[in-house]
Amino acid sequence: MKTILAVDDSATMREMVAFVLESAGYRVIEAEDGAQGLDRATNTSVDLVITDQNMPNMDGLTLVRSLRELRDYKSVPILLLTTESSDAMKAQGRAAGATGWLVKPFDPATLLEVVQKVLR
Amino acid sequence: MAESKKGAIDAAQATDLLVTVASSLNERLAITADELARSQAMLREASGELMTAFRGAADRIVAAQKQEAGSMADKPAEFGVVLDHLYRAVQHLQSHDLVNQLIDAQKLRVDKMREKLGEAISLANPPVKDPAQAEQWIERSRAMLDCIVAGIRQIDEDTRVPVHKDKKHAGSVDLF
Numbered sequence: 001m002k003t004i005l006a007v008d009d010s011a012t013m014r015e016m017v018a019f020v021l022e023s024a025g026y027r028v029i030e031a032e033d034g035a036q037g038l039d040r041a042t043n044t045s046v047d048l049v050i051t052d053q054n055m056p057n058m059d060g061l062t063l064v065r066s067l068r069e070l071r072d073y074k075s076v077p078i079l080l081l082t083t084e085s086s087d088a089m090k091a092q093g094r095a096a097g098a099t100g101w102l103v104k105p106f107d108p109a110t111l112l113e114v115v116q117k118v119l120r
Numbered sequence: 121m122a123e124s125k126k127g128a129i130d131a132a133q134a135t136d137l138l139v140t141v142a143s144s145l146n147e148r149l150a151i152t153a154d155e156l157a158r159s160q161a162m163l164r165e166a167s168g169e170l171m172t173a174f175r176g177a178a179d180r181i182v183a184a185q186k187q188e189a190g191s192m193a194d195k196p197a198e199f200g201v202v203l204d205h206l207y208r209a210v211q212h213l214q215s216h217d218l219v220n221q222l223i224d225a226q227k228l229r230v231d232k233m234r235e236k237l238g239e240a241i242s243l244a245n246p247p248v249k250d251p252a253q254a255e256q257w258i259e260r261s262r263a264m265l266d267c268i269v270a271g272i273r274q275i276d277e278d279t280r281v282p283v284h285k286d287k288k289h290a291g292s293v294d295l296f
Contacts, residue, residue, distance in 0.1 A: 012171065012217040016210045019178050023185065023203060083218060085289035093296075100295040105214035107291045108207035114293055 002119055003027045003044065007037035007051035007063065008081070013104070017050060017081070020108040021115065034058025038066050046076065048119055053082035053089070061096045068097035077118035081106060124254065131257030138261050139244045142268070146237040153230045160223045167216040174209050181206065229275055236271025240264040 004026050006017045011032075018028040029044060031037035035057040041049065049067065053060035060080050067073040077099040082089075085103045093101050099118050102111065181202055243264050248256045 010217050010221065012167070012213065015171075016214055016217075019182075020207065020210060022182060023178075023206075025185075085292065090294055098296060100293065102294075103289045103292045104218065105211050105290055108210050110291060110293060114295070117295070 001025065001027050002047040003029060004048045004050060004115070005029050005031060005037060005040055005044075005046045007031045007034065007049065007055070007060070009033050009052065009055040013052065017106075017111070020111055024112050024115075026115070034060060034063035034066075037063050041067060041073065042070065045072075048115065049073075049076065049078040050081050050115075051078065053080055053084050053093075061092055061098075064093065064096040064098050079114065079118065081111075125252065127254040128252050128257065131254040131261070132251065135244060135257045135261045135264075138264055139241060142237050142241050142264065146234055146241065149230055149234045149237070153227060153234065156223055156227045156230065160220065160227070163216065163220060163223070167213070167220065170209075170213060170216065174206070174213060177202065177206055177209075232275045233271065236268060236275070239271070240267040243267060 004021055006014050006021070006028055007030075008014045008017070009032055014030045014032075018030060021028050029040055029046070031040045033055040034051070037049070037051060038058065040046075049063075051060040051063050058066075060082060064078050064080070067076070067078060078097065079100045079102055080093050080098050081102045081104060083104045090101045100114060102114065181199065184199065241264075244260065248260060250256055
């Protein structure tokens with residue numbers, strides 16, 4: 001069973017992401033912000049990270065950069081799931097090493113398609 | 121002499137006007153803050169009820185999934201129908217959450233503006249040393265305006281905007 005780390009400061013958003021992914025048979029672990037996400041990722045083996053951008057303590061882009069510095073996360077897919085939709089922000093995400101960018105509110109079927117694709 | 125006295129009176133009146141405007145604005149912001157708080161309380165209550173209903177249905181489907189020990193994708197059609205309804209709810213519950221975050225940010229901005237206006241108004245409290253000197257009133261008005269302007273700048277720097285919702289891009293996907 002693939003493990004997905006969902007990072008978002010909104011409990012509701014984490015719950016939505018977790019439900020959709022668990023209903024498709026994935027195991028989900030959660031973190032409330034980038035700092036906690038980094039901690040969870042270093043202590044657990046994760047197959048995919050889905051993170052929000054605007055969070056307290058550590059934002060999503062900083063989390064992506066920090067994970068990419070870790071040997072175990074050089075090639076693990078990382079998706080940004082955020083309300084930010086500007087091309088400039090997406091370019092920053094790409095430069096930081098993110099695998100993809102999804103804009104909230106997400107469509108569950110689309111999220112599952114993307115997850116299946118990047119985990120292939 | 122008479123001209124200097126008139127200048128001081130005009131400057132004092134300008135300061136009074138500034139205090140009146142700042143106080144009046146602060147009172148209206150207090151009403152806005154109260155309305156935002158009430159709107160948020162109502163929205164939170166509704167969201168809470170929706171989440172409870174959602175969890176009830178989601179827990180049932182996850183339990184059914186565990187019983188069958190596999191992904192819902194392989195389950196009978198009725199499971200698929202229930203899941204479709206829940207997925208639709210997921211999309212709209214996210215909007216509730218995003219609106220809540222927006223109201224939080226607006227409340228923070230209004231509260232900070234009220235705080236800065238309060239600070240500016242308090243600068244008018246101590247009596248001026250020499251009321252006959254126009255410069256002293258002008259200095260006081262300038263200090264109040266500086267406080268308000270600095271406050272506005274600080275609010276923009278401090279207020280984290282959690283939601284940049286653009287309906288045109290909602291749900292869009294870019295894979296790099």
